[in-house]
Amino acid sequence: MITTTNPPLLIHPLAFPSSNSGMSLDDAQIVNDSPQVGFVDLGSKRVSHGSRQGDVDSERFSISMSHREIDDGDARLVYVNDALKTNERFEFAGNSIRTAKYSVLTFLPRNLFEQFHRVAYIYFLIIAILNQLPQLAVFGRGASILPLSFVLLVTAVKDAYEDWRRHRSDRIENNRMSSVLVNDRFQQKKCKDIQVGEIIKFSADDIIPCDTVLLSTSDPTGVAYIQTINLDGESNLKTRYAKQETLSKVAEKDRIDGLIKCEKPNRNIYGFMATMEIDGKHLSLGPSNIVLRGCVLKNTNWAVGVAVYCGRETKAMLNSSGAPSKRSRLETRMNREIILLSVFLVGLCMAVSVCAGVWLKQHEDDLEILQFYRKKDYSEPVVENYNYSGVGMEIVFTFLMSVIVFQIMIPISLYISMELVRVGQAYFMIRDDKMYDETSKSRFQCRALNINEDLGQIKYVFSDKTGTLTENKMEFKYASIFGVDYSGEKTNFEGEQRGYYIQVNGQVWRPKMAVEVDKELLQLSKTGNNTKAGKQIYDFFLALAACNTIVPIVVDTSSPAEKLVDYQGESPDEQALVYAAAAYGFMLMERTSGHIVIDIQGERQRFNVLGMHEFDSDRKRMSVILGFADGSVKVIVKGADNSMFNIIDKSVNLDIIKATEDHLLSYSSIGLRTLVVGMRELGVPEFEQWQSSYETASTAVMGRVGLLRKVAINLETNLEIVGASAIEDRLQKGVPEAIESLRKANIKVWVLTGDKQETAISIAYSSKLLTSNMSQVVINSNSKISSKKSLEDALVSSGNFLVSDDQDAGGSDCNTSPPVALIIDGSSLVYILDTELEEQLFQLASNCAVVLCCRVAPLQKAGIVALIKKRTDAMTLAIGDGANDVSMIQMADVGIGISGQEGRQAVMASDFAMGQFRFLVPLLLVHGHWNYQRMGYMILYNFYRNAVFVLVLFWYVLFTGFTLTTAITEWSSVLYSILYTSVPTIVIAVLDKDLSRRSLMTYPQLYGAGHRQESYNSTLFWLTIADTLWQSIVVFYVPLFAYWKSDIDGPSLGDLWTLAVVFLVNIHLAMDVIRWTWLSHASIWGSIIATCICVIIIDVIPVLPGYWAIFELSSKGSFWICLLGIQIAALVPRFVIKMVIQHCKPSDIQIAREADKFGNSLELTGQEIEMNTSRR
């Protein structure tokens, strides 16, 4: 049961216990063995703990048989305590897990196979293979294989290391000991040897080794508490139950013999369906009977269970999948440019091969006697053609050879560099001090590694409200009891007098959390049951304390005389209500399967819980059937106001209902979450009728949920109103400031919430999303026609607001009319999304500064994100914390999970996860901006870096009879992109900052650089290409003319070109570095030095033709003069253009950088800036 706190369809204000069918806390045992009430036990899907089972069992059998059983073909049969028989027919997976991918033997083939899934490597491989053909051997064997083997080796080492770590953790997991029943005795056995069907015993704090159906526990009622933090990150305790029928069996003595028929392994950690046949009885098993691998047994001395899913078939293992993969916008753009580069490459190769063909044609007659081209081989007695197969073939060969020579035109190394850079960026985001959440002690998490740079271009933020904007830590604020509003002065108990406490065996028990109480109400609550008001207050708080799924846990404190009662539960609202009840003297002390104990003003009372209808999102309420000590039975219902007022008996107390409604309105208008409580006494016939149908429904194997809901709806009628509660969900720290920053950064913030409209609007006000100068457009409609009409009206009216805006082209951020806020609810969206009205909604929404969607279902959230994504190019970001945000997070370009109070589903689906909403500001404005700017620059630089080298090679080819000779040695051409120039670009792309964090945070408008795509666009691309062309011409032709008609030899000139081009690209990079740290210095100058060393090493090998060339060359003045001249001449145009732009059309970033450096402020004058911001 590991429940999500907010299951998919939960509507927020009633964060009741989870509603996933049949898998929430099952404390609602329906049993009772208390003779006072004397009702028969009701079988339930969860176990009956009571006595007198016999007569019910036969009935239950027939009921469960009447529903469809799990198909034998689809079922897994587990013979309890008979692993041999269980595993006889089907080999079920053993319990040893293997997350490691490779073994020593399979590492090489498998790793290579996986690596070659990447297109980049295939390209490398094809080039290397082409080069091995004798006709095409451009490079030597070593030099041609080096780049490929280098990347393969680096990746293989990385993979091997990761796999070794997985092996190690696998070994630890597999070798953990657990206690398994062998020959009627529990023996220690390694975890990996556990088989399906075996009986296992766990002790407190054990980690469960496999998915296990509980048979018995140390608790006489069969309860076991587990913590599921490893599975879904929720830290509160969940309850699991052993079946009544197996409870009493002692595994060692009674040979347990049974058959469990369960579903095939699946990854739904919230669902489990099975039947158990034991002692001829037929029981149904649900998610509350199974404990999953990875959970920890808590607060329970021991538990015994039978393994049903082992090893890789456990739900935990089936769920361990990687993060979703998305591709960044920048990379998509980049791929387009890479296609262009491929076209260039083909163009170059075509040019070379055509020229080569022409050359051969012209010299066709001479080819035999040319000194430098011999067509015939005379060394053998028979004279034959030597390496010549006609002009046509020569052209083809030349083409392929030129592809090999110019291969780095396609910057394959860029993909690897980008991966490394993203890892570096992720490292800095994770390590960022400003994004560490103190309260939950959680760091920023990067789950997707390939969309870092998208964070710099976000245009729309879609935010959940509860838990995202707010803390999702509920605090009880006000109560309205029988029409009386208690929202007076609050008392906060400090020091000595810390709230309500009770004495138990000489110890003081206090609720863990103190709640501010209303003095008057506190006074009244102490008067007891006698006065009318006292009776009403008694009913109200009793309802709060009883109608929930909270489990009280007693915690030690430092003082032995004092203990704290910690209320554990899945819904923060319920926790708040129970704490509130405790503060007013209604302290829930104990919850067992069949009863609860509440200390009411110092008097302990026991109530039998006869049944419970859990919360579901259709009914939007829950109810509990309580047996009182005097034999009376009451049904207590609590739920959302609109669902409750429908079932409240309106014939009586109309004024109370009216007053309560008024109070509710005033509560929700100040942003409080409200719940309404109702109650009714059940007569004996009615109770019996309910009881029998309840039992029928809850033992059904199929359709149980629907049947139970029907029973609940029949019961929850004609209620008497008791009161209403108001809970505050506080805004997270820094939310208004964060929203203000985002808005200044011209990011549109849309809030999509399941909350009520009033609550949503008030939260929007307090978070500064809505401001008083905004004109609101509200759309609440219940049909398609009315939706259409209100949309049209809204479009017209918003158009009126925006009339002046149309005249200036500056966009919506500078309009002089009041901004428009659109408020729309889920029921209207039903008629708008996925219909032709979508377009109108989009137009309307894009006119609005703020959009607030209330009462929306999870899928509608995704639909709204899709609405924007489909129609604009703008980047979308969705942020949320609950399971209901998952679809929206996955739909958006960037999904962010808040690792907050609710479960981890949002985090699991997200690309990034963080602790607080306000971290969005540093994430987008600072890291996003940096990432985008760095990545954009790096891509352009890599294009340039590789193209300039290829062009230098290309120019030379024109002077060699188009034969693809390279003056630059093959080793240098291979090392160029691996060693000579690769490190600085990675270091700079990880470390360079165009602006300080302070400037970026102070002036969120600077984020606009990403919106305007200032770091990477096609203008920049073409400018870069033009610059590349010029630079390559300078690098190549300066030495060419300087050494024309001289006795320079090829390798010498090659060395000059190598050094010139490497110096040039590194100095080019240096020119663009904004922030020089010692690392930037080390990488750039280090690369230049490394290149010199490499060139020298290559030139001291006597068997290479270029032996000693660099020394002979550098001993002459002309070498140095060429080198210097090339650098300056190549960089002057770039420098000039940069300076002109910087002076005449400075970018925001440039201005901010100057202001940063010279310490002046960017604000025009105080007044003007104020006007500016207030207009937004």
Next chain:
Amino acid sequence: MMNSNPSTPMNAHAPSSSSGGAGSPDSNAPRRNSKRPKYSRFTQQELPACKPILTPKWVISAFMLVTIVFIPIGLTSLLASRDVVEIIDRYDNACVQGSKSQKVQHIQSQTTNKTCVRSLTVTKRMKQPIYVYYQLDNFYQNHRRYVKSRSDNQLRNLGDENDTSSCKPENDANGMSIVPCGLVAWSLFNDTYSFSTSNNSQLAINKRHISWKSDRDEKFGSDVFPKNFQNSSFIGGGRLNESLPLNEQEDLIVWMRTAALPTFRKLYGKIEVDIEAGETINVVLENRYNTYSFSGKKKLVLSTTSWLGGKNNFIGIAYLAVGGLCFLLATTFTIIYLVKPRHLGDPNYLSWNRNPGGH
């Protein structure tokens, strides 16, 4: 029946994880990975750094600096190039007349007399050493199959005599390995020149140490002798003295340093006396090398040298051009900055302050 039973499981000790921070609403929800990132200037990207900004002053200074450095270098280069005296004589067409095929026939014949006499006039005083080069035009010594057709191992080690696989098609002749093998060696240039002044006194040509010392010491073996060279039916160029080791065959060593460009010079020797202006030099040359079949040109070059090498105005002009351009740019930028100054960090230029409808 209001019995409370403190020993029910729920009252047992709660998980230790939830026991901290009693009473504080923040104390629940313990998380994994709860380590606070360790603060360091590196992880916070706050390493000390220099953030240079190119202010107008810097820009103008940079251009001026380039001007100041480049103009003098350009001028000295030009002067140095001007001081170099260079005599170039193209003799391939002068020595053989006729059509292309006649020329080819003439040059390929073993019997024809290929001696040819040229006289060169010295226009300007040439100071020793005077370098004698031959220049070949349109001879692709950088042709891929030519450059590759050599065996550096064989040239260096006696033991690698048969390492000729890379030398094709000039690897064996008559079933034996050729030393030195390959097209490069095979096509060795073999015109010879001798010089005398107008008064018929011989001008001695020093052909020692025309190659790189490193080549003689390391690259060419002192124990490797030419073998089976130019023995096949098809002769590409000069022959070698089989009694001299390769490291003393300096013409070969020079030739084997394949030229980078299709028009190139190779050092033939040095004349170590000054030649006065107005003198005439008579050159007696053996015109043996075939450039006629590919319409190449053969030139004889006598040149003095400067610190910059031979006669070449390109560097000087290029430096002057860049220096001049930078001076122009410096002035232009000065004017721009004066005419249209921009206060650095001026918020008026920010995009959000440049509202069309606004201020």
